[in-house]
Structure formats: C-alpha cells, structure tokens
Amino acid sequence: MTYALPVLVFVMVALATAQALRRAAWWRQGAAAEVAWGPGLLALPRRYLVDVHHVVARDAYASRMHAVVAGGLIVATVLAGLAILPSLGGSRLYWAIVALAFGVTAAGSLLVGARRYPAKPRRLSGGRFQILPFLLLAYALGGLAGALLLALGAASTPALIAALALSGVGGLGLAYEVRRGPMRHAVAGALHLVAHPRPGRFRSRLDTALAPLDLDAARLGAETPADFTWNRLLSYDSCIQCGRCETACPAFAAGQPLNPKRLIQDLVAGMTADEPPYAGSPYPNAREVDPPAAPLARLIGPDARIHPDTLWACTTCRACVEECPMMIEHVDAIVSLRRNETMEFARPPEKAADxxxxxxxxxxxxxxxxxxxxxxxxxxxxxxxxxxxxxxxxxxxxxxxxxxxxxxxxxxxxxxxxxxxxxxxxxxxxxxxxxxxxxxxxxxxxxxxxxxxxxxxxxxxxxxxxxxxxxxxxxxxxxxxxxxxxxxxxxxxxxxxxxxxxAGRLKPGVLGGLSVTYHDPCYLGRYNGETEAPRKVLDLIGASRVEMARSGRRSMCCGGGGGAPISDVAGDRRIPDIRMGQAIETGAAVVAVACPTCTAMLEGVTGVRPDVKDIAELLLASMELGA
Amino acid sequence: MKIVVLLSAGAHPVSSAPVLPRLEAQALRLALALGETTGLHAGPSAAPAADALGHGLGLLTHLATREGDDPIPALVAALKAETPDLVLAGRRGQGGEETGLAPYAVAAALGVTIVADAVALAPGAAPGSLVVEQALPKGARRRLVVRLPALVTVHPGAPAPGAYAYGVARRGRVDTIWGVAGSAAEPNPIAVEERPYRPRPKLMRSAPGTGSAAERLAAATGGMASSGANVLVQPTPDEAARAILEHLRRIGVLAPAVANKPAA
Structure with missing residues (x-):
C-alpha cells in the first residue's frame, strides 16, 4: 500500500496531461504565432513569482490563499509522487513531511472555501468554481490522512484505503477539470506566461502599442476564434474568472453591456461551443443574442455570441489588462474584433461612418x-x-x-x-x-x-x-x-x-490652499506609465493635492477613449459622471486634467462639481498670481 | 432589377482631396438595397470613383476618356449597350463644375424619364415599375410611381451613406475600358471666377427692418403667417387657380385684382 499514493499521483498527472492535450488541440486551431520558447521558459519563474505576484498581491487575501493552496498542492503532489522511490516510500519520516505538505494544502483549500461560502463575492464566478474547494479539500485531506497513517506505520488498514479513496476522488476530479474546469487556468496559465503575446510587458516594462495589421492578409481582424493566434487562445484559457477586470471596467460600472470577463469567456466558449455554462456576472443590460451551436462560428453580431454593442462599449482604457493577474490582453482582442467588423463588414458604430x-x-x-x-x-x-x-x-x-x-x-x-x-x-x-x-x-x-x-x-x-x-x-x-x-x-x-x-526657466507662484485632485489619463498613466510629472507640478505650485480612490496606473477612465463617445452605447449612467463623482468624494475644488479628451468628458458633467483645469492652466494661473 | 449608378470624380468640400461624393454614396446605398448594382464612371482616372467599391459596389466600369473630354457621350453609349432598368445619379457633383446637368443630359440622350431628388426607392407593385419618394422644398415628400427604365437623381435627404470599408473595397473590381471615343467638352462660354467658399449669413428677405425683436423673428420665420398653411388637399381646379392667383398677387408678380365695378 506504500505505493498506492504515488500511483494515484501518476494516474492524476496522466489524466491531467491527457486532458491538457485534448485542450491543446483546440489552441492549435488558432493562427500561427512566433513564440520565443527558450527565453520564455527561462523567464517563467520570474514572470510568475514577480510580475504575476505583483498583480495578485493587490488582493492580499487572494495572494495568501493562492500561495498556500497552489504551493501546497504542487509540493504535496511532487513529494507523494517521489515516494515511488523505495528508499523514500519506506521512510516514515518522509511520509511525515508529505503529510505536512498535504496539511498546508488542506489549510489552503479551507481558505479557498472560506472565500466562496457561505456567500461568494459578486465578481467571482460560480458554477464549477463552487465545487473547486471541495475537490481540493478531498484531495488534501485524503492525502493528509494517508500520509499520516503511513508515517505511523499503518501500511494496510481499511482506514488507509478510505483515505486513498477520498484523495482519489479529489485528485482525479482536479485532473479531469484541466480541460474545461477551474484547473485549466493552472496549465494554460503557465504555458501562457511562457508564450505570452507581449513578452515585452514583463519586468515592470510597458508594451502597450497595438500591433500593426497586414492589410494584405486574407482576412482582416478576427471574425471567429480561429482568427486569433494560438497563444492568444491559450491566454483566454488561462482566465480564472476572478472578476478583477469587471470591477475595473468603466463600461461595466456604467451599466453598458460590457464585462471583460464575460467577453473572454465568450471567446473561449466560441472555440468549442461545448463549454460549461458561464456562471459569472453577465453583461449589464445585456442585448439579446442568438449564439450558434457550432464551434468556431462568427463572434460578433445580434445573431452571434457577442452583441456589437458589447464590442463598441470598450473605451480601450486597459484597466482590465492592468488588473488581470493572468496578464490577458483584453484590449488587443477587442481591437482585432473591431477591425473585422469595420473593415470586412463595414459595420463601425453608426455615427463613425462620417x-x-x-x-x-x-x-x-x-x-x-x-x-x-x-x-x-x-x-x-x-x-x-x-x-x-x-x-x-x-x-x-x-x-x-x-x-x-x-x-x-x-x-x-x-x-x-x-x-x-x-x-x-x-x-x-x-x-x-x-x-x-x-x-x-x-x-x-x-x-x-x-x-x-x-x-x-x-x-x-x-x-x-x-x-x-x-x-x-x-x-x-x-x-x-x-x-x-x-x-x-x-x-x-x-x-x-x-x-x-x-531648470528654473519657469517660476511658479503659489496657489495656496487650492485643493486639487489629479485625474490620470489612461493613455498617459497606464499606456505610458507617466503619473509623477503632473503631480510634481501640482506640488510645486503649492496646490494641496488629494488622490481619488483610483489613481495612477489604476486610475479610472473618463469614458472618452477608443471612440466610445462616438459609439455612444446606452447604459445606466455615463462614465464621466461616475468619475466626477469620485472627484467630488475627495472634496477637491479643482479636478486637474492633462488630456483634451478627459477635459471634454469631465467638462460635460452637469450639476455642481469641481472645476476642470489642465495642469498648464493651473501653472499659468499660479504664475500670474505670483507676478 | 439591373441598376447602374453614375459615379463622378468628386473632391472633398474642405480638403479638395479626391473622394466619392456623398450623394453618390447615398445613391449606392439605395441601389444596393434594391437590386444588382454596377457603377459607371467616365473620366481619365478611376481612382476617385473607386471609393465606391468600399461602400459595397462589386463592379465599377471605368470608361477611360481623355482629360477634358465631355463624359456624357461615353456614358450614354455605355448605358445604351447595357440597357439597365434604373440609372441612379447624385443630384449634382461635388467639386468640379457641379452644374447638376449631367443626369438631365444623359436622360435626354437615352430618352428615358428622369425623376429628381429621390430620398427612398422601392420596387413598384406592377412589374417594371418603381416607387420613388421625392423630396420637395420645405421638407415635403411626394410619392411617385415610375415606369422603368428611368433615371433617378438622389437628394441629400436620402439615408446617410454606409461606411467605407477597406476589406470590402478589396473584394470589388474595376473594369477599365480604354480608348473610349469622346468629344472635347465645349468651353464654358461664361468666364467663371473661383473664390474660396465663405459661409455667409442667410438673407431673410421678408424680415422688416423695424419692430421689436420678437416681431422681426416672427416675420422672418413666418411664425404668425404660417398658422394658416396654404396647403390645399385635392382642391378643385377652380379653387387651386384662385389660390395661386392670390399668392402671385400677394408677392407682387401679378397686379392687384381689379375691382369688378369700375369706379363711378
């Protein structure tokens, strides 16, 4: 019976591999992409432990939970598998260490469960994700009990068989989930970090420019999931449906029919058409669609999976990309789909034609x-x-x-x-x-x-x-x-x-006591990482600066990017109204801006509100006061 | 229904860059909704009219004439050979001479009916007929049933043109017919002076120079007079004649009515 647990691990790994290979056949339906495998593989640990962690750690609970459960799961599984070596499998001390690892996994599983029960936060998806903590717990507790019994020298008792059975249910369940369930994100996520379509964005660097399109290509943009490159299909599979994108999305907040998480899941579902039903928050005020049952069908249209209003509600602010712990590139997907709609089907938003x-x-x-x-x-x-x-x-x-x-x-x-x-x-x-x-x-x-x-x-x-x-x-x-x-x-x-x-070439005066809050333009802050210069100018003119809840790289969009004001998709509220609401909460007398689009959007907010002033206007005003 | 849309070499009203005139893009939209459509352009280069391919036109026939040639004979010859049921054109060009006479000249040479200023087209109940909604001044509309073949010009009030799409344009085709015999256009007998366009205030002829602002506004917009709109629905000929005479007298075209009894 010493070998039962290692054998279970090997069966699990075999099942997970088979399931992953079945999934990989779908990724291969995508278009060809150049991937630097060597550098990608070498960079994987750093990308995971530094870049991904940097994003995950914004939610401290999720970060700790993931470290405990994923770390425990990997260590416990590897150690249990190594017990196939007779020298290890016969050591009771070794089994005690394995038991410890399973114990950590069990604790992590409880953390996973505690986040979802009794009530899960709205941004998390339900469905198969609600079963995940039970599978994890079964595998960990079964492994813990089995390893403990072996550590105590009870090599063949009914208790050990029961423990192994429990562990088997959980472990094989997890392995089976690799194709269509939550565990897919682990396999796809690791591969995605290796084959990321924008390798330049790791190591805290920026890679935000859209790739130019070959205008002689047979098909312009993406019409079906197969028109995305295979590593982008892989990236969509790495989504764990944590919903951080939807909480950051301005269109979602405004009740426009866009939810980045749902969009990515629609791209995934469009690949095979037999994906389990989506169990997260829907597109707000979702338009009626009629998704075809066939795989790899057209994605955009009232008769397809994604309504055009969903596509055109995006402001390309990249807030979802910034928040995504799996480094998925939502905006690239949106632009690919838009290129196809506009250039192959002549269906840009109605007001965009002129x-x-x-x-x-x-x-x-x-x-x-x-x-x-x-x-x-x-x-x-x-x-x-x-x-x-x-x-x-x-x-x-x-x-x-x-x-x-x-x-x-x-x-x-x-x-x-x-x-x-x-x-x-x-x-x-x-x-x-x-x-x-x-x-x-x-x-x-x-x-x-x-x-x-x-x-x-x-x-x-x-x-x-x-x-x-x-x-x-x-x-x-x-x-x-x-x-x-x-x-x-x-x-x-x-x-x-x-x-x-x-350099001393401008001598600012002092706008004493003027309270100012600075609104970061997406294309300056998130796209180009420049958040400090405007703040320093505000400090130098003596403005008392207050920050909105969302600022810097994680600022919220004014609603003016990506042609959204032209698409003008109806929602419950206007994005600039929401942003101005956040500015009002700070109590500042002036919203400082640094972008013509933000100026226009925020100036368009009605009612009693702070003044909207560009940094240049504030600096000039301070100099006129000083002179 | 076989439709040919006449396409001209337009210029953007602001930048003067060669573009497809908006009216012709609107004509294309009406035509494509109605039936099988081809485009026809006579001129030295197909490039400006080729934008029509991006609006969904599948085939553009380009009659390559020499620079300065009159396009009308070439168009007429091609249309006589083609015998389309319906020819569509913009009500006037955009850039160039913009006389708006080309459709009339073509219709006269072909001997077909011309209907001006269409805003909507639909197939008629009887085969070989077309229902045309025609724009009249002051927003009025008139529905006509026309026996085909006919030439219809399109009014700016027609549905806005569809979007230009690069991928759609790639799928279209331009057939150039070289060596089309043309006759040099007659030189314009009137010397034309060209000046950049300058927006001017609209003259309000009926506005009086005196009175309060409200009175002047009311007079200018017909605010008071328009309360009794002079629209007669199916009047008797007698009534209609009276209304016309009265109007002509009021605006001073005819002398005031002579009293029936001569003054004693």
Whole structure:
C-alpha cells in the first residue's frame, strides 16, 4: 500500500496531461504565432513569482490563499509522487513531511472555501468554481490522512484505503477539470506566461502599442476564434474568472453591456461551443443574442455570441489588462474584433461612418480645414515650422486644438513655453490627425494612411523632440508610429513643464490652499506609465493635492477613449459622471486634467462639481498670481 | 432589377482631396438595397470613383476618356449597350463644375424619364415599375410611381451613406475600358471666377427692418403667417387657380385684382 499514493499521483498527472492535450488541440486551431520558447521558459519563474505576484498581491487575501493552496498542492503532489522511490516510500519520516505538505494544502483549500461560502463575492464566478474547494479539500485531506497513517506505520488498514479513496476522488476530479474546469487556468496559465503575446510587458516594462495589421492578409481582424493566434487562445484559457477586470471596467460600472470577463469567456466558449455554462456576472443590460451551436462560428453580431454593442462599449482604457493577474490582453482582442467588423463588414458604430470618411478625405475627424487647427491661437503668433525648417521643440497640437474649451489649455501652454524661452514651432496646416481614433474604431487602413502621411511630414523637418498635450497623440507618436519609421523623443506637456520649472526657466507662484485632485489619463498613466510629472507640478505650485480612490496606473477612465463617445452605447449612467463623482468624494475644488479628451468628458458633467483645469492652466494661473 | 449608378470624380468640400461624393454614396446605398448594382464612371482616372467599391459596389466600369473630354457621350453609349432598368445619379457633383446637368443630359440622350431628388426607392407593385419618394422644398415628400427604365437623381435627404470599408473595397473590381471615343467638352462660354467658399449669413428677405425683436423673428420665420398653411388637399381646379392667383398677387408678380365695378 506504500505505493498506492504515488500511483494515484501518476494516474492524476496522466489524466491531467491527457486532458491538457485534448485542450491543446483546440489552441492549435488558432493562427500561427512566433513564440520565443527558450527565453520564455527561462523567464517563467520570474514572470510568475514577480510580475504575476505583483498583480495578485493587490488582493492580499487572494495572494495568501493562492500561495498556500497552489504551493501546497504542487509540493504535496511532487513529494507523494517521489515516494515511488523505495528508499523514500519506506521512510516514515518522509511520509511525515508529505503529510505536512498535504496539511498546508488542506489549510489552503479551507481558505479557498472560506472565500466562496457561505456567500461568494459578486465578481467571482460560480458554477464549477463552487465545487473547486471541495475537490481540493478531498484531495488534501485524503492525502493528509494517508500520509499520516503511513508515517505511523499503518501500511494496510481499511482506514488507509478510505483515505486513498477520498484523495482519489479529489485528485482525479482536479485532473479531469484541466480541460474545461477551474484547473485549466493552472496549465494554460503557465504555458501562457511562457508564450505570452507581449513578452515585452514583463519586468515592470510597458508594451502597450497595438500591433500593426497586414492589410494584405486574407482576412482582416478576427471574425471567429480561429482568427486569433494560438497563444492568444491559450491566454483566454488561462482566465480564472476572478472578476478583477469587471470591477475595473468603466463600461461595466456604467451599466453598458460590457464585462471583460464575460467577453473572454465568450471567446473561449466560441472555440468549442461545448463549454460549461458561464456562471459569472453577465453583461449589464445585456442585448439579446442568438449564439450558434457550432464551434468556431462568427463572434460578433445580434445573431452571434457577442452583441456589437458589447464590442463598441470598450473605451480601450486597459484597466482590465492592468488588473488581470493572468496578464490577458483584453484590449488587443477587442481591437482585432473591431477591425473585422469595420473593415470586412463595414459595420463601425453608426455615427463613425462620417467621421472615418472625413478622416480619409480630410485627415481630420470633423472634416474641418487643417489650416483652422491653429485658429485657437489667434493673436498668439504661433511659429510654423515650414517657415523655419527647424526648431528645438515641435508642438503637436492634436484634435483638441479645434475645441474651444481646450484651446484655453493650449493657449496657456503656448504662453508658458514662450515665457520659458523654449524654441518651438507647430506644423500648422501640415498636421493631420494621428489616426488614433480610426485605429481604435478598427479602421486600420485609414490609420496607416494617416500614420504614413504624418511620418513623411515630420521627416521633412528638423527638431529636437515633439511635445504634445494630447496623450493619445503622444502614444501614437511615441509608440505606434515606430513601425512606420517614426523614431522621435516624444514628451508630454506636463513632463516638459516640470523640466522647465526644475531648470528654473519657469517660476511658479503659489496657489495656496487650492485643493486639487489629479485625474490620470489612461493613455498617459497606464499606456505610458507617466503619473509623477503632473503631480510634481501640482506640488510645486503649492496646490494641496488629494488622490481619488483610483489613481495612477489604476486610475479610472473618463469614458472618452477608443471612440466610445462616438459609439455612444446606452447604459445606466455615463462614465464621466461616475468619475466626477469620485472627484467630488475627495472634496477637491479643482479636478486637474492633462488630456483634451478627459477635459471634454469631465467638462460635460452637469450639476455642481469641481472645476476642470489642465495642469498648464493651473501653472499659468499660479504664475500670474505670483507676478 | 439591373441598376447602374453614375459615379463622378468628386473632391472633398474642405480638403479638395479626391473622394466619392456623398450623394453618390447615398445613391449606392439605395441601389444596393434594391437590386444588382454596377457603377459607371467616365473620366481619365478611376481612382476617385473607386471609393465606391468600399461602400459595397462589386463592379465599377471605368470608361477611360481623355482629360477634358465631355463624359456624357461615353456614358450614354455605355448605358445604351447595357440597357439597365434604373440609372441612379447624385443630384449634382461635388467639386468640379457641379452644374447638376449631367443626369438631365444623359436622360435626354437615352430618352428615358428622369425623376429628381429621390430620398427612398422601392420596387413598384406592377412589374417594371418603381416607387420613388421625392423630396420637395420645405421638407415635403411626394410619392411617385415610375415606369422603368428611368433615371433617378438622389437628394441629400436620402439615408446617410454606409461606411467605407477597406476589406470590402478589396473584394470589388474595376473594369477599365480604354480608348473610349469622346468629344472635347465645349468651353464654358461664361468666364467663371473661383473664390474660396465663405459661409455667409442667410438673407431673410421678408424680415422688416423695424419692430421689436420678437416681431422681426416672427416675420422672418413666418411664425404668425404660417398658422394658416396654404396647403390645399385635392382642391378643385377652380379653387387651386384662385389660390395661386392670390399668392402671385400677394408677392407682387401679378397686379392687384381689379375691382369688378369700375369706379363711378
């Protein structure tokens, strides 16, 4: 009977392997992907223990629970399996150690159970996940009892057989779950960390640029699950349905029909069409759909698995990606699906058709004259680079320049740069839209047309670096134009202003006692990791800074990204109203912003609320007070 | 139903970049909902009209004429050979000369009925007929039943054009027919001056120069007068004639009515 437990372990491993191989056959239906296996495998321990842990540890209970139960499970299983060696299997001390490991697993199983019973938090999924603690507990308690009996030298008693039977039920149950149940996340998750589609995002680095699409590909974007690369299908399988994404998702909070967790599960379910029913929170105000029973069917449409409203509700804020402990790339999936809808089926959001057509025809989403972009600076004498050929700083104005409200911010920025003696110029009528909007709406063709034109324009002039007040333009110019041949130093205006103050070229006054809360733009904070410069500027002008509950890399979106204001999907509330509510909770008199889109969205909130002021406006106001 | 949509080389109203005129994209949407559609473009290059492929057009026939040629003879020859049931066109071009005369010239040469300013099309109850909803001034609509073949021009009030899609455009095809005989367009007898467009305030002819703001507004918008709208539904010819005469007198086209009895 000494060998019964090791044999059970080998049967479990064999069953789990068989189940994983059955699942792997599905992953292989995906498109080909280049994966650096060697570096990936070498990086696995670090990716798991550092990068994943960093995210998991935001929920301290979950982190401890997972360390105990997963650590215990792996150690206990490996040790029990090693007992097949006669020298170990015959040692009572060894069995005592195995018993200890199973004991730790049992304690972890209780932690798993305590999170789900008597009532589970709303963000966790039910269904098979509710059975998981019992399987874990059965396996651990059976193993504990068996190993204890062996440690005590009771090698063949009915008690040992009973213990092994209990352990077998739990262990084989867990192994069987590897294909379609919660334990799938363990196998798929480990492989996913090795074959991650964005290996650049580990070691606390950023890899947020969308990959360019080959416009000569046979099919543009993803229509069915098989159009995703196999390692992305693998990544969707690594989802443990913890629901952290849904608590972070602004569209979910606003009652729009988007739930990132459900979306990923829909992608998984679309693969085989025999997935167990989803048991988490649904899409809020879910639109009616009619999912086909066949595997690998079309994903988007009122007659498919995912309603178009779900797809278009996303603001591409990446909050879900930031929160996902399994490092799943939800936004990439959304954009792939959007590309297919927009370019193969001509079904962008209804109001986007004219905007995309103006972007194609006029290089500007509003169909306005490019020469009118500098109208905001009437009387400011804005130098145009074509007249000079070079400048230290090229000021990229962006779409905000057409907006009357945001024109005030840009005027403040221009005055500050002039006060500091910065040698700068603008492109004037040669500046087109960056195409960011077209790209997030799935119109990659128009985006690439604009990107190439902009890279060509910028290539004709000599400048030290680009400064922009628009984080969306910053992200495009800094990260996404690189593949089109655009390599520049791109600086956000808040970073430039901080630099000018620190160099003593700007002398800020003191806005004593003004309480300010800073709203991080997604494309600056999450996409580019810049959260400190604007805060430092606020501190230097003597504002008393208060933080909202969600700030920095984990800030909440204003609702303006990803073309969401154009899609305008109906929900219960508006995202900017929710965000402004969070700002009101801090009691601050001013919400400081650093993005034209955030400015427009937050200024659009009605009722009594804090003022919305850009960092540049606040700095200029402090200097005017000081002067 | 065999439909041909006439496509022109348009220019974006702001940037002057070559684009498909919005009206023609609207015409395409109406046509594609109705039946088998092809596009027809006569001009030196197919590029501007090829945008139509991205709006769902499967085949664009491009009649390659020389720069400066009159496109009408080439279009008429191709349409005579093709014999479509329905020809659709925008009510005027976008960029270029924008006279809006091309559809009339084509219809005259083909000898088919022309119906202007359609906002909706539907197949008629009788075979070979078409129900056209026509836009009239001030938002009025008129429903006509037209016997095919016919040429219909599309009004900006028609449903908004569908989205342009790159992938859809890839699936479309352009057939270029080279060496189409054309005649040089007659030079415009009137010297035309070109100036950039400048938005101007709308002139309100009937607005009086005096009175309170409310009175002037009411006069300008017809706020008071419009209470008795002069719409007669199926009037007798006599009534209709009287209403027209009265209107013409009021706006000063006809002399005021002469009193029946001459003054003593």
């Amino acid at each position: 905007i995309l057509s103006d972007l194609r025809g006029a290089g500007e989403p509003g169909g306005r004259a490019l020469s009118a972009r500098t109208d905001f600076a009437a009387g400011l004498d804005l130098p145009v680079i074509s007249a000079r050929g070079e400048a230290d700083v090229l000021l990229w104005l962006g779409e905000g320049a057409y907006d009357l409200r945001y024109g005030r911010t840009l005027r403040a920025l221009v005055r500050l740069m002039r006060d500091a003696g910065v040698d700068f110029a603008v492109l004037g009528a040669e500046e087109r839209d960056t195409g960011d909007l077209a790209r997030r709406l799935g119109d990659e063709a128009t985006y690439q047309q604009l990107a190439r034109a902009n890279v060509e324009t910028l290539g004709r002039y000599r400048f030290g670096r680009i400064v922009t007040a628009d984080p969306h333009a910053l992200h495009a110019l800094r990260n996404e134009y690189r593949v089109f041949g655009g390599e520049w130093t791109v600086v956000h205006h808040t970073a430039l202003l901080l630099e000018l103050i620190e």
